[in-house]
Amino acid sequence: MKHLVTALVFTLGLGAASASAENIDKRQTLVITEAQREHVLEEMRSLLSGIQNILAALARDDMAAVAQYARPLGMGMKAKSEDHLKGALPKEFMQLGMSVHSDFDRIAAAAESSKDPKHTLRQLGETMNKCVSCHASYQIRAESRTLGVKDGAQHHKH
Ligand code: HEC
Numbered sequence: 593m594k595h596l597v598t599a600l601v602f603t604l605g606l607g608a609a610s611a612s613a614e615n616i617d618k619r620q621t622l623v624i625t626e627a628q629r630e631h632v633l634e635e636m637r638s639l640l641s642g643i644q645n646i647l648a649a650l651a652r653d654d655m656a657a658v659a660q661y662a663r664p665l666g667m668g669m670k671a672k673s674e675d676h677l678k679g680a681l682p683k684e685f686m687q688l689g690m691s692v693h694s695d696f697d698r699i700a701a702a703a704e705s706s707k708d709p710k711h712t713l714r715q716l717g718e719t720m721n722k723c724v725s726c727h728a729s730y731q732i733r734a735e736s737r738t739l740g741v742k743d744g745a746q747h748h749k750h
Pocket of ligand 1: 637722
């Protein structure tokens with residue numbers, strides 16, 4: 593049964609390239625400008641590399657470094673991106689993003705005050721649920737590119 597499903601997905605993938613890909617991907621598509629998309633993805637990559645630095649610091653029990661890496665991911669980062677996005681993304685999306693940023697301020701503060709690596713790990717685990725749930729719900733496409741894909745994929749007219 594599992595093989596059958598895999599074969600089906602594979603066949604669909606080869607057969608109707610981008611049209612079927614859109615159907616298989618159930619995430620809500622947010623369309624913004626290329627510059628805005630690049631800005632969001634850059635912020636995402638900073639979140640990932642910040643977390644990597646935090647984990648490495650935790651492994652060394654270096655709580656000062658934990659705070660130092662967590663702080664730039666806090667609300668200060670958020671304030672900068674508001675400028676670029678200017679209401680281009682839905683409210684729920686922005687609120688989830690905002691709560692991630694405020695979590696990192698809290699992670700930085702707790703690292704400085706309680707200096708308990710286990711506590712930081714728990715906080716990180718909870719915050720990362722938000723990364724997971726947002727990624728399960730949304731994808732982002734740039735305006736021009738979305739049009740380009742559609743034009744290229746649909747040669748026939750109805
Ligand atoms: C409010 C929603 C939201 C939250 C919260 C969120 N992300 Fe994302 N992230 C996205 C979206 C949307 C994309 C683009 C997905 C797509 O278009 O396929 C993305 C993409 C990424 C990428 C890929 C970047 C690239 O260059 O392609 C990384 C890495 C990433 N996120 C890391 C994280 C981490 C780590 C967290 C949590 C600390 C996080 N994100 C929280 C929405 C979110």
